[in-house]
Amino acid sequence: MLRLLSFVTFLVGFSLPGVSHAETLKVCYDQWPPMTIFPSEGSPARGVIIDMLDAIFTSEGYELEYFEVPLARGLDMVANGICDMLPENPVSDATGKGFVYANQETFSYTTAFVIRRGDPWRYTGIKSMAGKHVATGPGWDYSSMSADYQNYLDDPENASFVEVVAGYDDVVDRIFNMIKGNRVDLYADNDLVLQYVMKRLNLDDALQIVRPGLEKNLVEKPIFSTKIPPEKRQNLINIWDRGRLSMKGDKEKSLLRKYGITVEQ
Structure with a gap:
């Protein structure tokens, strides 16, 4: 009987993973x-x-x-x-x-920029980036939206104007506050993300989202x-x-x- 119970227990233990896993x-x-x-x-x-x-x-x-x-x-x-x-x-x-x-x-996302409220800057191509400090994150690739924009970020000559913000879960939040604090001037992203973060951080009085964004959709x-x-x-x-x-x-x-x-x- 003990041997039979052990065999039944083995069968039950063997069959259950096949059902539940x-x-x-x-x-x-x-x-x-x-x-x-x-x-x-x-x-x-x-x-x-x-x-x-x-x-x-x-x-x-x-x-x-x-x-x-x-x-x-x-x-x-x-x-x-x-x-x-x-x-x-x-x-x-x-x-x-x-x-x-x-x-x-x-x-397929439309992109936009976030800047300080009252800043007259608008993106009209890569020449409009001159003198502006831009934020991005490590490994972020914009080449599908604008090869010129990605090349600008990658160009060593522009290193002093490009801030790569690393972090675990708050990079975009930190970038928004960096723009507010005059540490960078602008940031490009999915329009929906910008709207969501702007509303959540309650920064409408300090920042604004401007369009058009980059040349192609993300x-x-x-x-x-x-x-x-x-x-x-x-x-x-x-x-x-x-x-x-x-x-x-x-x-x-x-x-x-x-x-x-x-x-x-």
Whole structure:
């Protein structure tokens, strides 16, 4: 009888993992509210794109494990296979450096600049950057929106006018306060992000968002690690592509409304 009970216990223990254990998708992402957000004890929300990603992959039986890291570190973790994917990265020629893009974009974002209120400056091309101190983050790539702008940031001759602000989860907040404090003059980003941060920090009296932004929209897509076997990686890409297409329309608008934003398509 004891031997029979032990055998039954073994069968139960053996069968349950097959029923309850889903495959894990390891996701690296950076702080870019309201699109991607590091949760806190008082605010568990992870942002529009993470909610979208979660809905798409959990419906296919995956469990998602999140790594909240700065963008540059996240890109390295994907390239090294520590993370399977990163949900939003600007589309550029970087494919082949440890990751490949999905086919379906997350969004195509209009960009804008934030400056001090009352500053008459407007972006009219790279020549309008002369004498202005601009903020950016480590590893941030604007080349898909403006090759000239990215070249300006990368040019060693402009190093004294470019402030690279590193940090864990508050880089954009800090940049806004640096502009307010006259430490830098301007910053370019997704228009939705600028509006969200401006409202959250209550800086309307000190700063303003100005348009036009950079020459092209910011097109972002998920990236998947080349350390994943090709067949498995393609399956993950296919799941994202199908899922993102299925969310066009009401599902997409509902996710955006959750964070108090809308996107002009």
